[in-house]
Amino acid sequence: MSQAEGRRWSTLEGTAVIKDDPATVADVERRYTERYKTPRVNPNRVVIEVTVTRALGPRTRTTTTSTAGDVWRT
DSSP states (O other): OEEETHHHHHHHOOOEEOOOOHHHHHHHHHHHHHHOOOOOTTTTOEEEEEEEEEEEEETTTSOOOOOSEEEEEE
């Protein structure tokens, strides 16, 4: 996944898994609501769960590998 804004950018590399179980989707919807607003109802909603293995950016001098098994959901 990558994000760029002007001269700033970041890239996260890793393995993605699609999850559609109701408990995971409800958890992510709750977190989204806390940060932004209540999402529209979508019975087909899924979660893409990425286990990040490397993070890159303009200030990265060496690559970093996560040993903690960090998981970011987006």
